[in-house]
Amino acid sequence: MSHTVQTAPAPTPSEPTNRVTLGWTNRVLARPEVGALVAAVIIFVFFLSAAPSFRSAESFFTVLYQSSTIGIVAVAVGLLMIGGEFDLSAGVIVYTGGLVNSMLCWYFGMNLWVGALVSLAFCLAIGFLNGYLVMRTGIPSFLITLGTFFVLQGANLGVTKLVTGSVSSPDISRIDGYDSLGAIFSSSFKIGPVTVWITVLWWLLFVALAAWVLTRTRTGNWIYAVGGAPDSARAVGVPVIKTKIGLFMTVSFLGWFVGMHTLYRFNTLQAGNGVGNEFLYIIAAVVGGTLLTGGFGNAVGVAIGAFIFGMTSLGIVYAGWDPNWFRAFLGVMLLLAVLVNLYVKRLSTARKVG
Amino acid sequence: MTVTDTLAQHADANLTKGEPLIETIGIGKSYGAIRALRGIDLRVNAGEVTCVLGDNGAGKSTLIKIMSGLHRHSEGTLKVDGREITLSSPREALDHGIATVYQDLAVVPLMEVWRNFFLGSELTGGRFPLAPLKTRQMKRIADEELRKMGIVVKNIDQPIGTLSGGQRQCVAIARAVYFGARVLILDEPTAALGVKQSGVVLKYVAAARDAGLGVVFITHNPHHAYLVGDHFVILKLGTTALDRNRADVTLDELTTQMAGGDELTELSHELGR
Amino acid sequence: MTTRRFGVRLLAVAAVVTLGATACSGGGRERTDDSDSGGGNAPGSSGFTIAFITHETPGDTFWDKVKNGAQQAAKDTGVTLKYSNDPDAAKQAVLIQNAVDSKVSGIATTLVTPNALAGSVKAATDAKIPVVGFNSGLDQYRQLGALMYFGSDETLAGQSAGQRIAQDGGKHPLCVIQQAGSVALEARCAGVKSAVPGSENIQVNGADDAAVTSTLQAKLSQDKSIDYIVTLGAPQAVDAIKAIEQAGSSAKIVTFDLNAQVAQDIQDGRIEFSIDQQPYVQGYLAVTSLYLNLKNGNDIGGGKAVLTGPSFVDGTNIATILPFTKNNTR
Numbered sequence: 030m031s032h033t034v035q036t037a038p039a040p041t042p043s044e045p046t047n048r049v050t051l052g053w054t055n056r057v058l059a060r061p062e063v064g065a066l067v068a069a070v071i072i073f074v075f076f077l078s079a080a081p082s083f084r085s086a087e088s089f090f091t092v093l094y095q096s097s098t099i100g101i102v103a104v105a106v107g108l109l110m111i112g113g114e115f116d117l118s119a120g121v122i123v124y125t126g127g128l129v130n131s132m133l134c135w136y137f138g139m140n141l142w143v144g145a146l147v148s149l150a151f152c153l154a155i156g157f158l159n160g161y162l163v164m165r166t167g168i169p170s171f172l173i174t175l176g177t178f179f180v181l182q183g184a185n186l187g188v189t190k191l192v193t194g195s196v197s198s199p200d201i202s203r204i205d206g207y208d209s210l211g212a213i214f215s216s217s218f219k220i221g222p223v224t225v226w227i228t229v230l231w232w233l234l235f236v237a238l239a240a241w242v243l244t245r246t247r248t249g250n251w252i253y254a255v256g257g258a259p260d261s262a263r264a265v266g267v268p269v270i271k272t273k274i275g276l277f278m279t280v281s282f283l284g285w286f287v288g289m290h291t292l293y294r295f296n297t298l299q300a301g302n303g304v305g306n307e308f309l310y311i312i313a314a315v316v317g318g319t320l321l322t323g324g325f326g327n328a329v330g331v332a333i334g335a336f337i338f339g340m341t342s343l344g345i346v347y348a349g350w351d352p353n354w355f356r357a358f359l360g361v362m363l364l365l366a367v368l369v370n371l372y373v374k375r376l377s378t379a380r381k382v383g
Numbered sequence: 384m385t386v387t388d389t390l391a392q393h394a395d396a397n398l399t400k401g402e403p404l405i406e407t408i409g410i411g412k413s414y415g416a417i418r419a420l421r422g423i424d425l426r427v428n429a430g431e432v433t434c435v436l437g438d439n440g441a442g443k444s445t446l447i448k449i450m451s452g453l454h455r456h457s458e459g460t461l462k463v464d465g466r467e468i469t470l471s472s473p474r475e476a477l478d479h480g481i482a483t484v485y486q487d488l489a490v491v492p493l494m495e496v497w498r499n500f501f502l503g504s505e506l507t508g509g510r511f512p513l514a515p516l517k518t519r520q521m522k523r524i525a526d527e528e529l530r531k532m533g534i535v536v537k538n539i540d541q542p543i544g545t546l547s548g549g550q551r552q553c554v555a556i557a558r559a560v561y562f563g564a565r566v567l568i569l570d571e572p573t574a575a576l577g578v579k580q581s582g583v584v585l586k587y588v589a590a591a592r593d594a595g596l597g598v599v600f601i602t603h604n605p606h607h608a609y610l611v612g613d614h615f616v617i618l619k620l621g622t623t624a625l626d627r628n629r630a631d632v633t634l635d636e637l638t639t640q641m642a643g644g645d646e647l648t649e650l651s652h653e654l655g656r
Numbered sequence: 657m658t659t660r661r662f663g664v665r666l667l668a669v670a671a672v673v674t675l676g677a678t679a680c681s682g683g684g685r686e687r688t689d690d691s692d693s694g695g696g697n698a699p700g701s702s703g704f705t706i707a708f709i710t711h712e713t714p715g716d717t718f719w720d721k722v723k724n725g726a727q728q729a730a731k732d733t734g735v736t737l738k739y740s741n742d743p744d745a746a747k748q749a750v751l752i753q754n755a756v757d758s759k760v761s762g763i764a765t766t767l768v769t770p771n772a773l774a775g776s777v778k779a780a781t782d783a784k785i786p787v788v789g790f791n792s793g794l795d796q797y798r799q800l801g802a803l804m805y806f807g808s809d810e811t812l813a814g815q816s817a818g819q820r821i822a823q824d825g826g827k828h829p830l831c832v833i834q835q836a837g838s839v840a841l842e843a844r845c846a847g848v849k850s851a852v853p854g855s856e857n858i859q860v861n862g863a864d865d866a867a868v869t870s871t872l873q874a875k876l877s878q879d880k881s882i883d884y885i886v887t888l889g890a891p892q893a894v895d896a897i898k899a900i901e902q903a904g905s906s907a908k909i910v911t912f913d914l915n916a917q918v919a920q921d922i923q924d925g926r927i928e929f930s931i932d933q934q935p936y937v938q939g940y941l942a943v944t945s946l947y948l949n950l951k952n953g954n955d956i957g958g959g960k961a962v963l964t965g966p967s968f969v970d971g972t973n974i975a976t977i978l979p980f981t982k983n984n985t986r
Contacts, residue, residue, distance in 0.1 A: 301715015
């Protein structure tokens, strides 16, 4: 007995497919970064016309620098959010990474390279712990990382105070390894009058890497799947736990990276700093089209989100307005982004084309 | 070209009808102090559809979870291809050729059709971590396979969430068969579907059977079960309430048992109408 | 098997590298005996217990020094010190109430939000517990019933900074506020503005050094006429140096408060001067005055507030002060 399905004409397998190509408007609108890109262009043009000192290459690269210090961690936070989780400890871990490096080397008189590697291992361990606890207990990552956030915030202050007798870390600029590490994490070079910070290049590199991983590799497929529908992903054999723990560790890795930049640029760190930046990362990701509930978004969008952040935070200064309004402006941006995301998601899923 | 032929292309040629693929002997599962399932004897034979029926909370989903590797059984033995094993992850079950299609968890709605088709079994250009996906090839294969099975999606790049419920189930089944499933476990595939879409899914069930696969069809609809089933098991409160071959049971018996059987008769006396 | 052997080898390599690096690096901690900077609060021999309550947000070097001063005073006078802090006004009020309930001998507290703290302070005076104000609350401490006050006048401090800037020919200072909505910080900037009318305020995110630097850099390139940057905290002064270098500006830096790095920068001429309100003295005097009051019925300041600042730290006196900043007492 044979069952022929009559619901559709069955073409022979070798025949080239005659897919319907959707109109370009539909395809473009379904991309996560579109809302952010439109917003970025509008804001850019707006500041170009409103702030004369915004219209120079120097200013543009200052904006890029500001964006990169947020954007590097935001890329990882974006990946994590696509994977369906949050990390509230991402802001503080930046300073944890720097403090571990500086105090270890200062106290024991070690080469800074050793301290940097120990600090890296330490940060990765925190990322692992975050992921492991979330996956093991099933408690929402919001709560677990809120715990890590407070633990790190307290430990940053407490340990710094114990080691140095003050709440800022000692100056490390005369310890061996300072110059070579500085060249990697916090150097800059000049193109004409323009200063280009190396973090901008690192940022672009990390964004490109994340974009490649997300859309072109198996890992990327898994990241979308564990964020969109973890149970379905698990049922078809995706290693959900490994993928998510890996994402948490990516966040702590890039947190460490920015921690290194901050340390080697400023030589000393305030142990209480970094608090609040975790929200900036999340804002950059959400403004860039990442779905708060996971499974949707991309790396370029997050980068644009960070750029919008850098542009508005400095654009207001370039325009000479009262920067007190900046936070309010950021909030409005976030609300708009969330609305655009909602609209886009409806558009791309509710359309029945079958 | 018929669906059966297509399925037969991918089905394991070594499958002989009637050969037992999965066998459970006195299998059971306790969650702490609660015994969700006990003493279940079940055989899933190649080329046959084994229907598992039961009310909510009868232990159907626990049974599936054991067979698909989501939970380990706590008593009895589980044999796959005659060898006793314990499945510790869905991946391990898949490696044994056991694929499960869940009612509401079949696919990742926001991901494209082709990505869903290959999820967990992606084609990559190498084994190194950043190896590129063979995107073009994957899209082509997914499109072809779906067409062969009579599922036409307008655009293989559209999120699978835009397809109808029946189509999503079909994509999930097609995917399982394409990746060499020998046992197909279907969890309530028709529960959320209308009559016409249920029909489409049932045709796939029959086609898979005819291709020699062992099918476990979980449902609470005896009518759907009777259309395709070779063997019927009814679970009640974690134990087997009925275990018959098709020849030994009628649709009326199944329906009565499902509706509550003797309890229902008792109830009708009590209500006195 | 092979992986384990590999792991062991890796560990060995790591150990050798660490040892090697440990042996040959300089520039770290000076390995001498720890200087006796803060000192612990040894069990009091004078029998008094003093509650010391601030609105410190954890992580500020300023409060570190206040605390160090209080601890040293407790040690010197044999008082048992109970330190507690909360930046939230309502919670600080509860801390004061706690101290009253546990029947301490005296209470030293900051009075940054007088209205919120009035009830708790009254409870203390009703229970005949002497209260001393410090750091903030200059205008209200009498009304609330506090006996004495040790602190600086923020507006006055800002004014003296502004006057000195004006003397040196500054026309357009930029006053950097690192924390939104702080009355004390706004008062300092207002003081600067009263002496130099061309002064302008800017709000930065003090919790992120990179953000402070790029914001200041942006401001400097937007407005080339800025000739002075007035930072209200020591860490921001260090950020401002970076920003001036980047923007290629010739603005000079003036800051409130001190830390070891700012002291070094003053000595090296990168920072003009610092307006110090001597936090160590605030902590030290608050505790000592309570001790004297309890022991001997003394009143310090002759019924008026005792000002601990503004004290200028510049090229002329930095050589004396620099060592103290390393002890975290200035």
